[in-house]
Amino acid sequence: MNWQEICSHPALKDLPFKLETDRWGHIVMSPASNRHSRLQSLIARTLDGACPGGEAFVECSVATSAGVKVADVAWASVAFLRRHGDANPYPEAPEIVVEVLSESNSRAEMDEKKALYFEKGARECWLCTDAGELMFFEAAGRLERSRLAPAFPARVHLQFGGQR
Numbered sequence: 001m002n003w004q005e006i007c008s009h010p011a012l013k014d015l016p017f018k019l020e021t022d023r024w025g026h027i028v029m030s031p032a033s034n035r036h037s038r039l040q041s042l043i044a045r046t047l048d049g050a051c052p053g054g055e056a057f058v059e060c061s062v063a064t065s066a067g068v069k070v071a072d073v074a075w076a077s078v079a080f081l082r083r084h085g086d087a088n089p090y091p092e093a094p095e096i097v098v099e100v101l102s103e104s105n106s107r108a109e110m111d112e113k114k115a116l117y118f119e120k121g122a123r124e125c126w127l128c129t130d131a132g133e134l135m136f137f138e139a140a141g142r143l144e145r146s147r148l149a150p151a152f153p154a155r156v157h158l159q160f161g162g163q164r
Helices: 003-008 034-050 078-084 107-119
Strands: 017-021 027-031 053-066 067-077 096-100 124-128 132-139 141-143
Touching: 034 053, 034 067, 034 096, 053 078, 053 107, 067 078, 067 107, 096 107, 107 124
Parallel strands: 096 124
Antiparallel strands: 017 027, 017 067, 053 067, 067 096, 124 132, 132 141
């Protein structure tokens, strides 16, 4: 199955977990909690306000050398969106990609994903912990704060709940 077939397959719609593919095209499933989903939404809303001239959105698929990876949140410039529109998956990564970390994510997995996104043209890759703390990276290494969205806070806070 290719990515478009996976996305349109009736049995795979509305699943309570995220799908990606590995380098051989096999489907990889990752469970996502409601907290994870809320952090995704909060980051996208905050990013939209902090970085004009583009659009933030969730569940951004990117074709990489190791299969299709799906960033939890992405920010794409108007120029990127004009080039690629609604391509599925995108042939290159948007300028900012964000991964909300889960307990099942290993450091090696996140290092590989960052490298894959940078290889596909991302300018920044952010990692968000379950507590809402953000780490900002460019291809050369860690940043103190985002260069593309310098007003973005180093931590986001969910208003309600707080239980994990």
